[in-house]
Each structure stands twice: as structure tokens, then as C-alpha cells.
Amino acid sequence: MKAVGIVTEYNPFHNGHIYHIQQAKKETGADVVVAVMSGNFVQRGEPALFDKWTRAQAALENGVDLVIELPIFYAVQPSHLFAEGAVKLLAALGVKDMVFGSEHADVDFLSLAKQAPSVSQGKDLQDKNQTFASAYAHLLEAETGFKLEDPNDILALGYAKAVVDLSADIKLHAIQRVAAGYHDTLFSDTQTIASASAIRLALHKNKLEKIQSVVPDITLQNVQSMNNTINFEQKFLPLLKYRLITDTVGQLSQIYQMGEGLEHRLAAVALSEPGPQNYQNFIKSVKSKRYTFARMQRTLLYTLLNVKVDQMQSAMQEPYLRVLGFTDAGQQYLNSIKKTVTLPLISKVDQNLTKTNLRLDFKAGKLWQMLANSTGQQQDVTRKPIYVATKK
Amino acid sequence: MKAVGIVTEYNPFHNGHIYHIQQAKKETGADVVVAVMSGNFVQRGEPALFDKWTRAQAALENGVDLVIELPIFYAVQPSHLFAEGAVKLLAALGVKDMVFGSEHADVDFLSLAKQAPSVSQGKDLQDKNQTFASAYAHLLEAETGFKLEDPNDILALGYAKAVVDLSADIKLHAIQRVAAGYHDTLFSDTQTIASASAIRLALHKNKLEKIQSVVPDITLQNVQSMNNTINFEQKFLPLLKYRLITDTVGQLSQIYQMGEGLEHRLAAVALSEPGPQNYQNFIKSVKSKRYTFARMQRTLLYTLLNVKVDQMQSAMQEPYLRVLGFTDAGQQYLNSIKKTVTLPLISKVDQNLTKTNLRLDFKAGKLWQMLANSTGQQQDVTRKPIYVATKK
Numbered sequence: 103m104k105a106v107g108i109v110t111e112y113n114p115f116h117n118g119h120i121y122h123i124q125q126a127k128k129e130t131g132a133d134v135v136v137a138v139m140s141g142n143f144v145q146r147g148e149p150a151l152f153d154k155w156t157r158a159q160a161a162l163e164n165g166v167d168l169v170i171e172l173p174i175f176y177a178v179q180p181s182h183l184f185a186e187g188a189v190k191l192l193a194a195l196g197v198k199d200m201v202f203g204s205e206h207a208d209v210d211f212l213s214l215a216k217q218a219p220s221v222s223q224g225k226d227l228q229d230k231n232q233t234f235a236s237a238y239a240h241l242l243e244a245e246t247g248f249k250l251e252d253p254n255d256i257l258a259l260g261y262a263k264a265v266v267d268l269s270a271d272i273k274l275h276a277i278q279r280v281a282a283g284y285h286d287t288l289f290s291d292t293q294t295i296a297s298a299s300a301i302r303l304a305l306h307k308n309k310l311e312k313i314q315s316v317v318p319d320i321t322l323q324n325v326q327s328m329n330n331t332i333n334f335e336q337k338f339l340p341l342l343k344y345r346l347i348t349d350t351v352g353q354l355s356q357i358y359q360m361g362e363g364l365e366h367r368l369a370a371v372a373l374s375e376p377g378p379q380n381y382q383n384f385i386k387s388v389k390s391k392r393y394t395f396a397r398m399q400r401t402l403l404y405t406l407l408n409v410k411v412d413q414m415q416s417a418m419q420e421p422y423l424r425v426l427g428f429t430d431a432g433q434q435y436l437n438s439i440k441k442t443v444t445l446p447l448i449s450k451v452d453q454n455l456t457k458t459n460l461r462l463d464f465k466a467g468k469l470w471q472m473l474a475n476s477t478g479q480q481q482d483v484t485r486k487p488i489y490v491a492t493k494k
Numbered sequence: 495m496k497a498v499g500i501v502t503e504y505n506p507f508h509n510g511h512i513y514h515i516q517q518a519k520k521e522t523g524a525d526v527v528v529a530v531m532s533g534n535f536v537q538r539g540e541p542a543l544f545d546k547w548t549r550a551q552a553a554l555e556n557g558v559d560l561v562i563e564l565p566i567f568y569a570v571q572p573s574h575l576f577a578e579g580a581v582k583l584l585a586a587l588g589v590k591d592m593v594f595g596s597e598h599a600d601v602d603f604l605s606l607a608k609q610a611p612s613v614s615q616g617k618d619l620q621d622k623n624q625t626f627a628s629a630y631a632h633l634l635e636a637e638t639g640f641k642l643e644d645p646n647d648i649l650a651l652g653y654a655k656a657v658v659d660l661s662a663d664i665k666l667h668a669i670q671r672v673a674a675g676y677h678d679t680l681f682s683d684t685q686t687i688a689s690a691s692a693i694r695l696a697l698h699k700n701k702l703e704k705i706q707s708v709v710p711d712i713t714l715q716n717v718q719s720m721n722n723t724i725n726f727e728q729k730f731l732p733l734l735k736y737r738l739i740t741d742t743v744g745q746l747s748q749i750y751q752m753g754e755g756l757e758h759r760l761a762a763v764a765l766s767e768p769g770p771q772n773y774q775n776f777i778k779s780v781k782s783k784r785y786t787f788a789r790m791q792r793t794l795l796y797t798l799l800n801v802k803v804d805q806m807q808s809a810m811q812e813p814y815l816r817v818l819g820f821t822d823a824g825q826q827y828l829n830s831i832k833k834t835v836t837l838p839l840i841s842k843v844d845q846n847l848t849k850t851n852l853r854l855d856f857k858a859g860k861l862w863q864m865l866a867n868s869t870g871q872q873q874d875v876t877r878k879p880i881y882v883a884t885k886k
Binding site for chain 2: 340376477
């Protein structure tokens, strides 16, 4: 069986994702689409709109055959670590082709990756008034002439560099992004594809009519039945303030990606009265020019999850393949790779997960449920993979 | 000037407290009443109904001349440590007489204290199906014949033992508890004194008419203007669950008074689905026969405050006298002892308190405000003592 791999967040699942799945099959002639998908938190450090099971179900009903969770220690990371984690999982699954969207699909990202400077070269160059992304883009442009400024191009280069660094036997296929850019929030009456960020914005403004034409029915149903979108001000911010107030600065300094005195700024803002009442303002009040907004959100999520540097590093040493769901074709593919798969395949977890590296995803699932006021099924323990019959 | 010392929680301030103040002056002929009062959390490990400033104001308007905060590392403790802390502060303030209520005011508690077994003798005797209080009471009865079962008697013996152990130059005066016992929840039309626990219960049931005759006007006003009583289910329990879910069992095991595997039971209950939705049930589900309900509440409060054994021990080594308020007479008394006071007198704290042992009270004040949805003034930083003119 020939499988094509895709890397996704599906936050939420929309028509652009269906197009991506169709193009992935068309481009590679694959029988099976394997999606590596972020769990309950996405790369920007935000909780996903719907839990991982809900999003996996939407994907399986719309062309994906196998959904594997990208563990939080890869999913909530800068693009190069996100991309590396995703490629590592796809390679372990025996996937030989990978299809991703890009703003410049004509670029040979593999060649670019081979010429591109390393992450540490970018970090060495970064000054106090500059984000890493900006420093790296300058260096890349100086060395290769390529202007790296679009989010999907950044990920594309990340995938390519991971394939090179991991010597992965994966062929890369960039497809041109259509219709809606990542940050595009415009809708027209004739458009059937909009970006996930545009859809989230419409949901946030409670403009459901704007998303009807750009998402499949299942997402529309999910939107209609969801209790409430996660409210950063009422849930996330109070819990974060609670932790910043009760933990010592010494404890905070051990949080993953904390550093450069950020723990002091965070503690001071949390203790200030009345202090920022809004999460965006909270972030603005602690953010320096070196950090992007997303980087700050990730650090604050790790703070909320109380993830220390050592826990994170040991978790990243032991990745796994957590199966969230499959179709018949996906199940056949899993059977076909059983003997060659190079990372542990996990279909069901029990209470013992608290002793393993699954602990981070488990905590994240619990936190997601607290943030979402979800009283539904647990996110991990006793949960079985979703099965969706392959459409004939 | 002659000062009499009293030890209080004022949760809330009521007519019985006025009686206590009057009796203290009458019994000793003192010019000045010095009250050592718990801060924002009381001995049972619960948040006080009103913050420490509100309760100090009520006391100063009703006969107390000087209010000193009993730091949380003494206030939220078993009775012997609570009593020892209070006596230590009164002795440091140069107080020579102490008046307290007791169910057996005819008992000579000082003589009893000299004959009484030590706390560690009680702990040695305690078996798995017994609380410390019960083991100690049995031992005391066997050795002295005195049956220690009433809460004010327990505290009275605690004060007496502290006077003996600290060699404090303080004369003890027990006065008979009148009208309402600690746990008494009965009201009659003619009664003007009810216990604080009865008043809290009436408040909890929103029966304001029941408390009108048993509290002074200021408490009635405080009750009427309070936003809402602290809701354990909506505030305390979610924050506690959040901490139990995100901290590791290893981290929880370092919390003050954790032990005997309690951290494992707590983590397991917090992770269970749907789990106890009510704080009382939460405690019942983790409580063993060795622990009283109050002991469990204290441990959970320390968990919520993230107070580790080492922080607690070092804080207890460095007590201080935090002035919450005074009348003219109280201020004169403070001036008169300035040169002889044996602990640091603190009238105002700035941001630097975060580096001192005041940090625990500071955190407690912040937490109290979160639990009470209080958006009022800060509890500590920049706050000045309350001044109330002595009534002529």
C-alpha cells in the first residue's frame, strides 16, 4: 500500500483541508492518507477549538485514513521543531511521500534546505530587537536569495530540513496554497475555501453564517453543538495568574522556554493590581522584541501545564505514535507496517500513562477539558481509536 | 500602660467577641486590648469571610486597641502550633496578661500544662485509626484525669503549654464561655450571642435575619456589602484540581503536611472522571481516619498555596509583628514598647516583601482575593495600618 503523509492541525477542519487531502492523493497516487495532527493544543500555544477526537473524526469522514497525534512536545513548538517531530513520525510510519501547502510551491525546498543555514546560526545572529524568525530569514536571504516570510513556506523549509537532517526516505511535494492565505480574513460569496484563522475569527465573533460555505457539514455540526469557545479571559488567564502568584520565581525559571528574566516579568505582572484583565494585553505587557506573540503563548501554555525543561527534554527523546483513528484502509495500512514501524504504536492507554511520556499529552487533555468546561469523555485513559468505514 | 492580650479569628466579628473584650479589660484592669488575629485564612484551613482589614476595622471600632496579624504559618496550623505562635507574638509585644474563653474556666490550665504529656508523646501513641487529637486526649486523661474534648479547652491548654515552653512572662485568665458553644447553631429570640460557626452557617444559608441580633452594626454592613461568600465549588475546588493535575506527585509530596501517600490519593482523585464536584466530598474521598477534616483542609490550602516544607520551616523561624491597625491607645502602647519589642514590627510593606517571610501572607492575600472575586485594594503591598480614634 502506498501512503501519503500530511501534517495538520484541523483547527477547525474546513474545505481547504479537503482540497489538500484530494491533492495529496492526486499528486502521489497514494491509496492511503496518513495525517499527523496536533492534539488538544496547537502550534501557536492555543487550545484547539475542538478536542483531538472531534477533529480526527472530521478528518476520517473526509478522506484521511489514519490520524496520528503529534505529541504536544512537538506540536507546541517553533516551526523547525514542529516540522522535525512531524517528519520523524511520518518516517517511522513508513510514509514515502509528503504533501504540504506552500505560498511558493515552485521552490525546490529540499535543495533550499541543503543550502540553508542552521537554526543555531540564526540564533547566533539574533539581536535584542529581533525575533529568531526575522534573524533567520535575513540570513537565509543573504545566503540563498530566497525571501522566507510566509508561514507555509517556513513550515515547508522546516519539513525539508528535517528530511535532510533525519536522512528520511520521504519525497516532498509542495502544492500551491489556493484561495485564502493563512492570515486572510476576507470572505466572498463565491469562495468556498477560507483559512482556518479566518474561520476562527468568524466563530469568535459568532458569525456562523460566514463559515457555512467553507466547512463540511461535520464541522458545522461541531460548531453548533459546542458548549462555548474557550474563553481566555475567564479560564486561561485566571489559572495562569494563579500559578504565577503561587509558584516561586525559582520554580517558574525551570519552565520550558522560560529565560532571559521572563519569569520575573511574568511574576511582576501577575502580582500587579489590577493588572491586565485580557490575555492579549497580558502577553503584550511581558513580551520583548525578541519574542513573537506565538512564542510567548507557547511559553505561557507550558507555564500553565507546569512543564519543566528536564521533563520536556526527556519526553522529546521518546516519541510515540498515538493512533487517534482510522478507516478500513488506514487499519490495513497499520497492519502492513506493524513489523517495520520504528516507534511504539499506541492504540489505547490506561492509568499507567501517568508514568510515561504520554503524561504530557494526558495533562494537556485534562487542561483542555478544564478550559473548555468539557464534562465529556476523558481525552486519553480508556479511549479507543475512532473507526470510520472507508467510503466505497 | 497595661495591656491584655487576646487571640482571635473574628470570622466574623460578633457580640460574643465584644463580651470577650469587655471581660478581658474587667478581669485584668488593662488600659489596652491587644488582639492577635488570623489573617485571610483561619485555623480550619478556610478563607475568612472578610479580609483581614475588614475584620481588624470591626475589632478596632468595638474595643480592641491594637490588631496584630497572626502569620499564616501560625494561623493555619494544629492548635498547639497556633497557640504557640500567638503566645510568641503576645510575649514579644510585652503583654503580661492573656484572657481566653474556655468551656472549663475553673481549670488551672498552667498547672495542667506542666503535667500534660508532650505533643510527640501523643504522636507516638497515635494509631492508624485515630486522629492525633484523640490519641492525645486519651493520654492526657490517663495522666491527669482531665477530659480534653472542647475546642476552647484544647486551645487553652495550648496557650498554657506555650507559656511554659517559651518561659513567657504572661499570666493566663480563662473566662467561661457563655451562651453559645463553638458548634452551637441554635438561635433564640432573646439570645444576643451566637457562635461564629452558627453565624457562618446562617450566612451560608442566606438567612441574614438570624444574625441581626448577634453581631454589631459594622458586621451587618459588611455582610450586606459583601459581593458573595467564597464558593468552594466554583473557585477553590477548580484551582485545587488544576494544581493537582499539573503538578507531579513528586512536587506534591513536598507540600507542608503532605505525607503517608496522601499526594497519590489527591492526584488520583483529581484525575478521576467525573470526580467529586463538591469540596466536602472531595475531602471525604481522600481523608483517612488518622486525619481530621480540619487537618485535611489545612493540607489542601497549603497545596493550593504551593507551600513546601522547607519554605514553611524557614518562615516559622522568623516571625514578625504585622500591625493591621490601632486606636490612639493602641498607638501609644506601640510607642511605649518600641525599644523593648523582641520581634520586627512591620507597619508597611513594599514590593520587597516577596523576598521575605511575609511572602506567605502575601500569597495568601492574593489567593484570598482570587477566591473572593475581590477587585478591591491589595492585601499587603502599600497598605497602611487602620487608625480608629479611641472613643472618649
